[in-house]
Amino acid sequence: MPRSHGSEIDTLIQLLAKLPGLGPRSARRSTLQLLKKRDSVMVPLARALEQVAEKIVICGTCGNIDTTDPCHVCEDGRRDRTTVCVVEDVADLWALDRSETYRGLYHVLGGTLSALDGVGPDELNIAPLLARAATGEVKEIILALNATVDGQTTSHYLAERLAEFGVKVTALAHGVPVGGELDYLDDGTLAAALKARGTVS
Amino acid sequence: MPRSHGSEIDTLIQLLAKLPGLGPRSARRSTLQLLKKRDSVMVPLARALEQVAEKIVICGTCGNIDTTDPCHVCEDGRRDRTTVCVVEDVADLWALDRSETYRGLYHVLGGTLSALDGVGPDELNIAPLLARAATGEVKEIILALNATVDGQTTSHYLAERLAEFGVKVTALAHGVPVGGELDYLDDGTLAAALKARGTVS
Numbered sequence: 001m002p003r004s005h006g007s008e009i010d011t012l013i014q015l016l017a018k019l020p021g022l023g024p025r026s027a028r029r030s031t032l033q034l035l036k037k038r039d040s041v042m043v044p045l046a047r048a049l050e051q052v053a054e055k056i057v058i059c060g061t062c063g064n065i066d067t068t069d070p071c072h073v074c075e076d077g078r079r080d081r082t083t084v085c086v087v088e089d090v091a092d093l094w095a096l097d098r099s100e101t102y103r104g105l106y107h108v109l110g111g112t113l114s115a116l117d118g119v120g121p122d123e124l125n126i127a128p129l130l131a132r133a134a135t136g137e138v139k140e141i142i143l144a145l146n147a148t149v150d151g152q153t154t155s156h157y158l159a160e161r162l163a164e165f166g167v168k169v170t171a172l173a174h175g176v177p178v179g180g181e182l183d184y185l186d187d188g189t190l191a192a193a194l195k196a197r198g199t200v201s
Numbered sequence: 202m203p204r205s206h207g208s209e210i211d212t213l214i215q216l217l218a219k220l221p222g223l224g225p226r227s228a229r230r231s232t233l234q235l236l237k238k239r240d241s242v243m244v245p246l247a248r249a250l251e252q253v254a255e256k257i258v259i260c261g262t263c264g265n266i267d268t269t270d271p272c273h274v275c276e277d278g279r280r281d282r283t284t285v286c287v288v289e290d291v292a293d294l295w296a297l298d299r300s301e302t303y304r305g306l307y308h309v310l311g312g313t314l315s316a317l318d319g320v321g322p323d324e325l326n327i328a329p330l331l332a333r334a335a336t337g338e339v340k341e342i343i344l345a346l347n348a349t350v351d352g353q354t355t356s357h358y359l360a361e362r363l364a365e366f367g368v369k370v371t372a373l374a375h376g377v378p379v380g381g382e383l384d385y386l387d388d389g390t391l392a393a394a395l396k397a398r399g400t401v402s
Contacts, residue, residue, distance in 0.1 A: 003273045003274075003277075003298075004265070004267075004272075004274050004294055005265070005266075005273055006267055006268035006269060006273055008252050008253045008256065008268050009267070011249045012246075012249040012250065012253050015242060016220075016246070018242050019217075019231040019242075020234055021223060021230060021231065022220075022222060022227075022231070026221065026222035028295065029222060029292070030222065032292050032295070033219075033221055034250070034253075035291070036266070037219075038254055041216060041219050042254045043254050044212075045213075045216045046251045048209065049243055049246055050247040050251075052213050053239055064205070065233075065236045065237070066205075066206045066207055066210070067207035067209050068207060072204045072205060072207055073205050076204075090233060091229075091230070094206070094229065097205040106205075
């Protein structure tokens with residue numbers, strides 16, 4: 001098949017198409033944009049990718065992915081070191097940290113227990129969490145796993161394992177999402193929101 | 202503000218967010234994916250960007266953006282060199298070439314005439330097109346500009362300028378898009394499709 005451009009450009013399109021949210025069509029559009037903005041986007045992007053790729057490291061303390069070990073969260077002296085928030089994934093850590101409500105430490109499990117997928121406690125970053133709980137420095141562990149079946153199973157398992165360390169174990173509240181319309185919510189969420197209702201005045 | 206990751210990662214997110222189709226949210230998701238697929242995606246992507254950035258060149262003959270000059274279209278010996286298809290943008294060249302119906306050469310104008318935006322004939326890649334028409338090698342010039350007001354104005358202008366060279370000048374057909382529902386089409390398209398109707402049997 002005749003080609004309208006060099007194979008290096010094809011390689012670039014194929015690699016961009018692997019990013020979430022970019023299909024083959026938008027990968028082509030992105031590539032064209034990059035070709036047209038060589039100096040302002042393409043070259044800086046190549047450099048940024050290279051720099052980050054060189055430095056990526058998984059934090060030995062909390063499992064966060066960052067460019068330093070300990071990561072920027074663990075080495076931040078302004079954070080409350082007595083609270084650890086347990087999340088499934090780095091994406092959840094980023095999301096919680098963006099909310100700017102929580103200023104403690106984190107612990108990234110790397111997934112959830114799953115009988116179907118054959119994920120047991122040894123496949124997750126659980127032993128280091130228990131070790132952190134055992135040091136006595138941590139006073140509260142917040143379980144912030146997804147509200148899925150696997151997430152909740154993992155929460156229960158962790159609560160049981162953490163009981164022996166005398167640490168306060170809490171979990172995120174269930175309820176109506178802010179900005180959410182009742183009409184579109186599932187029964188489980190509505191039931192949880194009703195059960196956990198609070199006094200207004 | 203406390204940070205959950207290094208500034209290099211922030212730079213990467215900001216650069217990815219500049220790509221069409223990727224907002225800040227999907228740029229973050231893409232970055233996380235890249236961090237997790239360092240060897241299979243991130244490093245190859247950095248290398249592909251660098252390689253392409255190093256070689257980008259605008260074809261001196263047709264205005265295509267490619268890694269070689271003349272570009273892969275112009276130097277392809279299997280193409281019909283007597284037909285030149287005029288397009289506004291490299292994206293249009295890629296689109297027409299993907300359709301695998303046309304196997305001639307191209308000419309990228311780099312835009313359309315526009316009184317509003319102050320784009321005159323000198324701002325576009327028009328003089329080289331006239332020079333190509335004057336060589337005598339080209340027998341047909343297909344005007345494949347967008348069916349917008351500016352695109353059609355530019356088509357008329359080009360048709361007039363090309364008249365003196367004794368070259369056949371054609372334009373893409375207007376009509377019902379394949380797979381399109383009549384109900385959703387505008388009056389202009391329907392009128393054009395009716396006017397250009399063909400005998401079925």
